[in-house]
Amino acid sequence: MKKKMFLLMLFVVFAAVLGGCQDGNANENGTEPSGANASSENGTVISSDDSASTDGSPVYGGSIVVGISQDLDSLDPHKVVTAGTREVFYNVYEGLMKPDEDGNIVPAVASDYSVSDDQMTYTFILREGVKFHNGELVTTDDVIYSLKRCAGLLETSDPEVSIESAFSTFTDVSATTVDGKSAVVIRLSEPNTELLNYMTTAIVPDGYTTADGAAPGTGPFKFESYTPLQSYVIVKNDDYYIPGVPYLDEVTFKISTDADAAFLEVLSGGIDIFPYLTADQASQLSDDYNVEVGSMALVQALFLNWNAEPFNDINVRKAICYAVDRQAIIDMVADGMGTVCETGIFPSFKKYYDSSLETYYTQDIEKAKELLAQAGFPDGFSMTITVPSNYKFHVDTAQVLVEQLAAIGITADIKLVEWASWYTDVYKARDYEATIIGLDANLAPSNILRFYPSTSGSNFMNYTSTAFDDTFALAVSTPEGDEKTAYYKQIQQILTDEVSAVYLQAPANIVAVSKKLGGYTFYPLYVQDMASVYYME
Amino acid sequence: MKFLIKRVITLLFTMFLVSVFSFVAFQIIPGDSAALKLGMDADQAAIDALREAMGLNRSVFARFFDWFLSAIKGDFGTSSQYSMSVAQLLSKRMEVTAWLAVLSIAMILVFSLILGLLASKKENGWIDRLITILSQTFMSIPPFFMGIILVLIFGITLRWFKTGSCPDPAEDFSGFLKFLIYPAIAIAIPKIAMTAKFLRSSLLREQNLDYVRTAKSKGSSSERILIHHILKNALLPVITFMGMVIGDVFAGSIIVEQVFNLPGIGKTLVVAISNRDFAVVQTVVLYIAMLVIVINFIVDVLYQWIDPRIKLD
Numbered sequence: 001m002k003k004k005m006f007l008l009m010l011f012v013v014f015a016a017v018l019g020g021c022q023d024g025n026a027n028e029n030g031t032e033p034s035g036a037n038a039s040s041e042n043g044t045v046i047s048s049d050d051s052a053s054t055d056g057s058p059v060y061g062g063s064i065v066v067g068i069s070q071d072l073d074s075l076d077p078h079k080v081v082t083a084g085t086r087e088v089f090y091n092v093y094e095g096l097m098k099p100d101e102d103g104n105i106v107p108a109v110a111s112d113y114s115v116s117d118d119q120m121t122y123t124f125i126l127r128e129g130v131k132f133h134n135g136e137l138v139t140t141d142d143v144i145y146s147l148k149r150c151a152g153l154l155e156t157s158d159p160e161v162s163i164e165s166a167f168s169t170f171t172d173v174s175a176t177t178v179d180g181k182s183a184v185v186i187r188l189s190e191p192n193t194e195l196l197n198y199m200t201t202a203i204v205p206d207g208y209t210t211a212d213g214a215a216p217g218t219g220p221f222k223f224e225s226y227t228p229l230q231s232y233v234i235v236k237n238d239d240y241y242i243p244g245v246p247y248l249d250e251v252t253f254k255i256s257t258d259a260d261a262a263f264l265e266v267l268s269g270g271i272d273i274f275p276y277l278t279a280d281q282a283s284q285l286s287d288d289y290n291v292e293v294g295s296m297a298l299v300q301a302l303f304l305n306w307n308a309e310p311f312n313d314i315n316v317r318k319a320i321c322y323a324v325d326r327q328a329i330i331d332m333v334a335d336g337m338g339t340v341c342e343t344g345i346f347p348s349f350k351k352y353y354d355s356s357l358e359t360y361y362t363q364d365i366e367k368a369k370e371l372l373a374q375a376g377f378p379d380g381f382s383m384t385i386t387v388p389s390n391y392k393f394h395v396d397t398a399q400v401l402v403e404q405l406a407a408i409g410i411t412a413d414i415k416l417v418e419w420a421s422w423y424t425d426v427y428k429a430r431d432y433e434a435t436i437i438g439l440d441a442n443l444a445p446s447n448i449l450r451f452y453p454s455t456s457g458s459n460f461m462n463y464t465s466t467a468f469d470d471t472f473a474l475a476v477s478t479p480e481g482d483e484k485t486a487y488y489k490q491i492q493q494i495l496t497d498e499v500s501a502v503y504l505q506a507p508a509n510i511v512a513v514s515k516k517l518g519g520y521t522f523y524p525l526y527v528q529d530m531a532s533v534y535y536m537e
Numbered sequence: 538m539k540f541l542i543k544r545v546i547t548l549l550f551t552m553f554l555v556s557v558f559s560f561v562a563f564q565i566i567p568g569d570s571a572a573l574k575l576g577m578d579a580d581q582a583a584i585d586a587l588r589e590a591m592g593l594n595r596s597v598f599a600r601f602f603d604w605f606l607s608a609i610k611g612d613f614g615t616s617s618q619y620s621m622s623v624a625q626l627l628s629k630r631m632e633v634t635a636w637l638a639v640l641s642i643a644m645i646l647v648f649s650l651i652l653g654l655l656a657s658k659k660e661n662g663w664i665d666r667l668i669t670i671l672s673q674t675f676m677s678i679p680p681f682f683m684g685i686i687l688v689l690i691f692g693i694t695l696r697w698f699k700t701g702s703c704p705d706p707a708e709d710f711s712g713f714l715k716f717l718i719y720p721a722i723a724i725a726i727p728k729i730a731m732t733a734k735f736l737r738s739s740l741l742r743e744q745n746l747d748y749v750r751t752a753k754s755k756g757s758s759s760e761r762i763l764i765h766h767i768l769k770n771a772l773l774p775v776i777t778f779m780g781m782v783i784g785d786v787f788a789g790s791i792i793v794e795q796v797f798n799l800p801g802i803g804k805t806l807v808v809a810i811s812n813r814d815f816a817v818v819q820t821v822v823l824y825i826a827m828l829v830i831v832i833n834f835i836v837d838v839l840y841q842w843i844d845p846r847i848k849l850d
Contacts, residue, residue, distance in 0.1 A: 071808065073574075074620065081576025159587040160620075162575055210620060228619050228626060229808060230800045256701060257808055258795045264685070265701035265798065268692040390811075420568030420813055428572060450578070457580050 056518050056536025063250035064517065066528065067262050067274040071229055071255050075214040077202035078150055078161045083440055083526040088253050090527045092133075092234055093202035093217035096124045096143065096184075099443055103348060103524040105196050109138055109203050109218055111181075119191035119479060123176070124199070125183045131239045132205055133222035140175035143184045145206040147173050158209065166198040166444075193479050197444035220246040220531040229255055234530075247519070247534035259392065272514040275528060278392065279335035282510045289512040293337055294522030296509040298438035299346040299448070300394070302385070302401060302502040306462040308433050315375035317499035321361035322368035323408045324401065330505050333396040337508035343492040344439075345448055346506040348524030352445045352488040357496050368408045380409025385434045386426055389416040393507065394436040401436070427460045438507065442525060445488050446476050452500060463500045548830050553605070555826040556819055560601050563815055569593070570617045570813040591617065604819060614816030618809070623820045627802060631824070632706055634801035636714065637790050640721035641728070642783060648729045653736030653775075654763075660741055668737070672730035680789040684723035684796035691719060701798035720797045724789040728782050735778050739771040769843055776843070780836040784829045 070084035098108035111127035151167035256262030441448035475487035791803030809817035
């Protein structure tokens with residue numbers, strides 16, 4: 001009898017443990033409908049208690065911790081390739097030009113510039129008195145060295161430096177004087193109307209190599225220390241050329257490569273600012289944080305391999321477009337935060353973005369089925385969507401898409417792969433059927449479209465369209481103005497109409513900001529600007 | 538002496554095999570560290586140039602033996618992601634993982650001994666039953682889950698420690714150890730449960746043997762019998778088991794380091810694999826393999842020390 005009781009107790013314990021596990025799973029998968037809804041244009045505070053919003057008067061000093069989910073690529077700004085490192089280095093390094101929060105390109109190390117009428121000679125006048133963090137003045141030699149290094153024009157080149165393809169037309173970079181001020185002249189072999197957007201390349205001292213350690217920059221903060229896998233610490237640059245900037249004395253970027261562990265750190269109060277939260281995480285934040293919502297500066301799409309059957313058939317691609325309910329995806333994966341986007345350029349490109357395309361393919365199951373039948377698949381087919389598993393957002397999107405595609409008879413399987421595998425097999429070898437990813441860019445519209453020219457090495461969807469290639473060449477060579485804008489709008493029409501990809505959304509960037517802080521600013525590209533952040537009275 | 542030489546040779550041979558296996562695995566998985574380093578916009582010419590500079594274009598054998606020979610000499614190469622020597626990158630991280638392992642092993646030893654002795658004192662008594670039920674429960678909790686629970690309770694609710702903010706051992710050693718207690722508990726709990734259960738049944742088995750009765754009839758006190766006779770014999774299988782547990786502790790630390798965001802070698806290993814950082818991965822794998830082998834060697838020596846009847850060669 002006693003023994004039976006004992007066994008029973010053991011069984012109860014087992015059941016409790018197993019049951020506990022199940023409960024945990026259920027909670028993780030279930031999406032809680034929350035009242036938090038906000039438009040994602042320019043940073044809306046949606047915290048329930050936003051009495052202490054961003055209006056408190058700023059005080060100088062203090063240090064903060066910012067959570068980042070990727071380790072740095074390199075301490076050499078010319079070797080940086082990931083958006084995650086670029087957005088941190090924005091605080092430390094500056095180019096001749098610099099992007100601002102409205103999407104304009106403004107002078108930084110340069111104080112002024114001029115472009116020749118043929119768009120082949122660019123002259124930049126250096127700002128007077130700009131100092132590197134090591135105390136030395138920035139000279140034309142430093143600028144020439146930095147630009148040549150990124151153009152691959154130095155005599156001894158370091159193969160790890162990432163060469164800026166927009167600099168491939170440089171014929172000469174030289175020093176000159178304009179009205180008695182030092183200046184740098186760049187001559188090109190062919191016109192480039194969008195070069196200014198690429199002049200954000202960091203200026204480092206003449207002769208700098210990676211072996212010298214972290215490069216001295218000219219930004220509002222200077223490098224203090226870096227511990228791999230742990231932290232990157234920057235401190236205030238007292239000599240910054242804009243007086244009164246920055247507010248903070250010290251910023252620690254804390255690296256947490258595991259997204260879940262990182263969020264636990266936010267919950268335990270160890271982090272003051274944490275970008276790229278999921279909607280689900282945002283709803284779990286304590287009262288110590290405001291939730292701010294901006295745009296992520298990328299376009300998320302289901303990319304189909306044009307060389308793979310049956311996606312070479314435009315009717316199949318169109319059928320998929322009509323099967324998808326984009327708003328439903330945004331509601332499911334991001335609690336409604338995000339903007340429907342149906343073309344290759346995302347809404348942050350305010351001047352060029354064509355918002356009329358947002359309703360080009362509205363969900364229409366009957367029409368989708370009809371198109372599939374025309375293509376010879378009246379009963380649908382099966383396909384595989386390869387998704388990089390480190391991007392939970394894309395994985396969640398894939399799960400919703402699978403359901404939506406099932407409605408027109410397409411059986412989609414999700415294949416999760418590691419990032420390195422995705423990069424090699426999908427992006428480089430183009431060996432896949434469909435994939436979900438987000439494409440990002442700098443402020444040049446030609447930059448986000450670099451994936452589509454039929455000869456481009458980045459054209460992983462094997463998109464081939466003479467209409468696109470011709471119009472793109474015209475758009476790039478036309479100087480800024482109505483004509484250029486018209487060409488880019490035409491290109492978006494082509495990309496959508498030919499279904500270069502099944503575009504889904506411009507995702508929202510949800511950021512947790514401590515209520516003690518103000519001034520957090522969203523940029524239309526990957527930037528975490530700490531110079532604008534301050535403690536409030 | 539002969540035994541020692543034999544052991545060292547086995548150690549070297551095993552480590553060679555382990556590095557061959559991890560090298561082969563690295564060749565099979567897709568991903569190219571040169572291409573990853575240059576990012577999505579790099580053209581093929583640039584990637585080829587970097588591959589050449591990194592020596593990735595040489596034959597598989599050349600690359601492996603180059604690495605292995607310099608590793609024997611103590612040069613473990615350069616991390617492709619961090620552009621610093623592997624030794625420099627790992628030395629601080631090894632310290633973190635080593636202390637984590639030491640703490641959890643100490644916990645396992647102390648608590649399983651106490652619990653095992655308590656449970657075996659009166660078979661089927663209420664203490665024994667309670668311990669059995671608890672150990673049955675806790676041995677089925679994986680360390681990462683236990684870790685998350687600990688973070689939730691002590692890090693987020695009680696705020697006894699700041700998750701992910703592990704102090705630097707060089708600056709604040711006691712703070713560092715205090716922080717490590719939580720991940721160490723997460724690793725130790727399932728192992729304490731297993732070891733205690735193992736020790737209990739081993740003790741109970743020995744208690745019923747003839748030599749215990751003989752000792753009793755000679756008039757020895759039961760404490761003396763327990764410590765000098767029963768425990769000594771009962772520990773033998775437990776020590777073998779501990780050898781395995783210690784290997785598991787290192788495996789567990791890899792995952793627990795992720796949960797607590799500890800800068801140890803486990804975390805480094807995971808990041809290095811996803812960046813295809815070959816030199817780092819090889820060195821970490823080799824280091825863990827070496828630890829497991831050395832620990833097993835220590836187990837063998839302990840064995841003989843406790844029971845001189847066992848001959849090592």
